[in-house]
Amino acid sequence: GIQVEQSPPDLILQEGANSTLRCNFSDSVNNLQWFHQNPWGQLINLFYIPSGTKQNGRLSATTVATERYSLLYISSSQTTDSGVYFCAVVRSTDKLIFGTGTRLQVFP
Protein backbone atom coordinates (compact mmCIF):
# COMPACT_ATOMS: atom_id res chain seq x y z
CA GLY A 1 0.00 0.00 0.00
CA ILE A 2 0.87 3.65 -0.13
CA GLN A 3 3.55 4.89 2.27
CA VAL A 4 3.40 8.31 3.91
CA GLU A 5 6.55 9.64 5.54
CA GLN A 6 6.93 12.85 7.48
CA SER A 7 10.04 14.74 8.45
CA PRO A 8 11.46 15.77 10.75
CA PRO A 9 9.99 13.52 13.45
CA ASP A 10 10.71 16.13 16.14
CA LEU A 11 11.19 19.86 16.00
CA ILE A 12 12.02 22.25 18.83
CA LEU A 13 11.70 25.97 18.19
CA GLN A 14 11.78 29.23 20.05
CA GLU A 15 8.80 31.51 19.68
CA GLY A 16 9.01 33.63 16.57
CA ALA A 17 10.97 31.10 14.51
CA ASN A 18 9.82 29.73 11.16
CA SER A 19 9.65 26.05 10.21
CA THR A 20 8.94 23.72 7.31
CA LEU A 21 7.40 20.29 7.74
CA ARG A 22 7.53 17.78 4.91
CA CYS A 23 5.25 14.93 3.84
CA ASN A 24 6.33 12.43 1.18
CA PHE A 25 3.95 9.87 -0.28
CA SER A 26 4.79 6.90 -2.45
CA ASP A 27 1.94 6.97 -4.98
CA SER A 28 -0.59 9.30 -6.56
CA VAL A 29 -3.37 10.50 -4.26
CA ASN A 30 -6.85 11.96 -4.60
CA ASN A 31 -6.83 13.95 -1.39
CA LEU A 32 -4.26 15.29 1.07
CA GLN A 33 -5.02 16.93 4.40
CA TRP A 34 -2.82 18.48 7.07
CA PHE A 35 -3.92 18.24 10.71
CA HIS A 36 -2.71 19.60 14.03
CA GLN A 37 -3.31 17.31 17.00
CA ASN A 38 -3.61 19.34 20.16
CA PRO A 39 -2.47 18.09 23.59
CA TRP A 40 -6.00 16.81 24.28
CA GLY A 41 -5.92 14.58 21.22
CA GLN A 42 -8.26 16.36 18.85
CA LEU A 43 -7.26 16.56 15.21
CA ILE A 44 -7.77 20.06 13.89
CA ASN A 45 -8.05 20.55 10.12
CA LEU A 46 -5.41 22.86 8.74
CA PHE A 47 -5.55 22.36 5.00
CA TYR A 48 -7.24 20.26 2.35
CA ILE A 49 -4.63 20.47 -0.39
CA PRO A 50 -4.40 17.70 -3.02
CA SER A 51 -2.37 20.13 -5.16
CA GLY A 52 -1.27 23.74 -5.27
CA THR A 53 -0.67 26.28 -2.53
CA LYS A 54 -2.93 27.64 0.20
CA GLN A 55 -2.41 30.10 3.01
CA ASN A 56 -4.24 30.66 6.26
CA GLY A 57 -2.72 33.31 8.49
CA ARG A 58 0.75 32.25 9.64
CA LEU A 59 0.35 28.83 8.05
CA SER A 60 0.68 27.89 4.43
CA ALA A 61 0.91 24.62 2.55
CA THR A 62 2.10 23.49 -0.85
CA THR A 63 1.49 20.14 -2.50
CA VAL A 64 3.40 19.10 -5.62
CA ALA A 65 1.36 16.08 -6.64
CA THR A 66 3.58 15.14 -9.59
CA GLU A 67 6.58 14.86 -7.26
CA ARG A 68 4.56 13.29 -4.44
CA TYR A 69 5.27 15.64 -1.58
CA SER A 70 3.63 18.34 0.47
CA LEU A 71 5.10 21.05 2.68
CA LEU A 72 3.59 22.85 5.64
CA TYR A 73 5.11 26.22 6.55
CA ILE A 74 4.67 27.77 9.97
CA SER A 75 5.87 31.33 10.32
CA SER A 76 6.42 33.32 13.52
CA SER A 77 5.66 30.25 15.62
CA GLN A 78 3.79 30.59 18.92
CA THR A 79 3.61 28.29 21.94
CA THR A 80 0.06 27.41 20.92
CA ASP A 81 1.46 25.85 17.74
CA SER A 82 2.93 23.03 19.85
CA GLY A 83 1.56 19.57 19.20
CA VAL A 84 1.81 16.91 16.54
CA TYR A 85 1.28 17.68 12.87
CA PHE A 86 -0.01 14.94 10.60
CA CYS A 87 -0.45 14.73 6.91
CA ALA A 88 -2.94 12.19 5.61
CA VAL A 89 -3.72 11.05 2.10
CA VAL A 90 -6.57 9.31 0.35
CA ARG A 91 -5.86 7.08 -2.60
CA SER A 92 -8.47 4.81 -4.09
CA THR A 93 -10.11 3.27 -1.04
CA ASP A 94 -11.57 6.40 0.54
CA LYS A 95 -9.73 5.98 3.85
CA LEU A 96 -7.25 8.45 5.24
CA ILE A 97 -3.72 7.06 5.48
CA PHE A 98 -1.75 9.00 8.04
CA GLY A 99 1.92 9.76 8.22
CA THR A 100 3.87 9.21 11.43
CA GLY A 101 3.67 12.87 12.37
CA THR A 102 6.03 15.68 13.33
CA ARG A 103 6.09 16.62 17.01
CA LEU A 104 6.60 20.36 17.37
CA GLN A 105 7.53 22.06 20.63
CA VAL A 106 7.64 25.84 20.74
CA PHE A 107 9.26 27.45 23.77
CA PRO A 108 8.81 31.08 24.88
Next chain:
Amino acid sequence: KAGVTQTPRYLIKTRGQQVTLSCSPISGHRSVSWYQQTPGQGLQFLFEYFSETQRNKGNFPGRFSGRQFSNSRSEMNVSTLELGDSALYLCASSLTVAKNIQYFGAGTRLSVL
Protein backbone atom coordinates in the same frame (compact mmCIF):
# COMPACT_ATOMS: atom_id res chain seq x y z
CA LYS B 1 -22.95 24.49 13.29
CA ALA B 2 -21.91 21.91 15.87
CA GLY B 3 -18.82 19.83 15.19
CA VAL B 4 -18.35 16.09 15.43
CA THR B 5 -19.38 14.88 18.87
CA GLN B 6 -17.97 11.75 20.46
CA THR B 7 -19.16 10.22 23.70
CA PRO B 8 -17.96 9.31 26.17
CA ARG B 9 -14.66 11.17 26.30
CA TYR B 10 -13.01 8.70 28.66
CA LEU B 11 -13.65 5.06 29.47
CA ILE B 12 -12.01 2.56 31.75
CA LYS B 13 -12.81 -1.12 31.21
CA THR B 14 -11.34 -4.45 32.22
CA ARG B 15 -10.20 -7.26 29.96
CA GLY B 16 -13.02 -9.34 28.57
CA GLN B 17 -15.64 -6.62 28.78
CA GLN B 18 -17.22 -4.95 25.79
CA VAL B 19 -17.58 -1.26 25.01
CA THR B 20 -19.69 0.93 22.74
CA LEU B 21 -18.55 4.32 21.53
CA SER B 22 -20.79 6.89 19.89
CA CYS B 23 -20.21 9.50 17.20
CA SER B 24 -22.58 12.20 15.98
CA PRO B 25 -21.38 13.75 12.71
CA ILE B 26 -21.69 17.34 11.61
CA SER B 27 -25.25 18.08 10.55
CA GLY B 28 -25.73 17.13 6.91
CA HIS B 29 -22.68 14.88 6.76
CA ARG B 30 -23.45 11.33 5.70
CA SER B 31 -20.07 9.62 5.89
CA VAL B 32 -18.56 8.57 9.22
CA SER B 33 -15.14 6.98 9.61
CA TRP B 34 -13.43 5.56 12.69
CA TYR B 35 -9.72 5.52 13.49
CA GLN B 36 -7.63 4.06 16.28
CA GLN B 37 -4.54 5.86 17.57
CA THR B 38 -1.91 4.11 19.65
CA PRO B 39 1.70 5.13 20.41
CA GLY B 40 3.03 2.03 18.64
CA GLN B 41 0.85 1.88 15.53
CA GLY B 42 -0.07 5.51 15.01
CA LEU B 43 -3.40 6.39 13.41
CA GLN B 44 -5.09 3.45 11.73
CA PHE B 45 -8.35 3.25 9.83
CA LEU B 46 -11.04 1.03 11.33
CA PHE B 47 -14.10 1.40 9.08
CA GLU B 48 -16.26 3.84 7.17
CA TYR B 49 -20.03 4.07 6.95
CA PHE B 50 -22.16 5.88 4.42
CA SER B 51 -25.95 5.80 4.36
CA GLU B 52 -26.03 3.04 6.98
CA THR B 53 -23.73 0.77 4.92
CA GLN B 54 -20.16 -0.16 5.71
CA ARG B 55 -18.18 0.93 2.66
CA ASN B 56 -14.67 0.20 3.83
CA LYS B 57 -13.00 -1.79 6.56
CA GLY B 58 -9.47 -1.70 7.91
CA ASN B 59 -7.33 -4.58 9.05
CA PHE B 60 -8.80 -5.19 12.50
CA PRO B 61 -10.21 -8.38 14.05
CA GLY B 62 -13.91 -9.12 14.05
CA ARG B 63 -14.16 -7.98 17.69
CA PHE B 64 -14.32 -4.48 16.25
CA SER B 65 -17.67 -3.69 14.68
CA GLY B 66 -19.78 -0.68 13.92
CA ARG B 67 -23.03 0.56 12.56
CA GLN B 68 -24.65 3.72 11.33
CA PHE B 69 -28.18 4.86 11.95
CA SER B 70 -30.59 6.64 9.62
CA ASN B 71 -29.68 10.01 11.18
CA SER B 72 -26.01 9.31 10.29
CA ARG B 73 -24.96 8.84 13.93
CA SER B 74 -22.56 5.95 14.28
CA GLU B 75 -21.51 3.57 16.99
CA MET B 76 -18.53 1.28 17.22
CA ASN B 77 -18.35 -1.73 19.47
CA VAL B 78 -15.38 -3.66 20.74
CA SER B 79 -16.09 -7.02 22.32
CA THR B 80 -13.86 -9.14 24.56
CA LEU B 81 -11.53 -6.25 25.28
CA GLU B 82 -7.78 -6.84 25.34
CA LEU B 83 -5.06 -4.71 26.92
CA GLY B 84 -3.89 -3.76 23.43
CA ASP B 85 -7.22 -2.13 22.68
CA SER B 86 -6.26 0.77 24.94
CA ALA B 87 -6.17 3.69 22.55
CA LEU B 88 -7.66 6.98 21.46
CA TYR B 89 -10.59 6.28 19.16
CA LEU B 90 -11.33 9.08 16.73
CA CYS B 91 -14.38 9.57 14.58
CA ALA B 92 -14.46 11.71 11.44
CA SER B 93 -17.35 12.89 9.32
CA SER B 94 -17.48 14.17 5.77
CA LEU B 95 -20.18 15.39 3.46
CA THR B 96 -20.31 12.44 1.12
CA VAL B 97 -17.51 9.92 0.73
CA ALA B 98 -14.16 10.12 2.43
CA LYS B 99 -12.40 11.81 -0.49
CA ASN B 100 -13.99 14.99 0.79
CA ILE B 101 -12.62 16.93 3.73
CA GLN B 102 -12.84 14.91 6.91
CA TYR B 103 -13.56 16.60 10.24
CA PHE B 104 -12.63 14.89 13.48
CA GLY B 105 -14.21 14.72 16.90
CA ALA B 106 -12.30 15.08 20.16
CA GLY B 107 -12.01 11.32 20.53
CA THR B 108 -12.76 8.72 23.17
CA ARG B 109 -9.81 7.60 25.25
CA LEU B 110 -10.24 3.95 26.21
CA SER B 111 -8.13 2.32 28.90
CA VAL B 112 -8.32 -1.44 29.33
CA LEU B 113 -7.04 -2.73 32.66
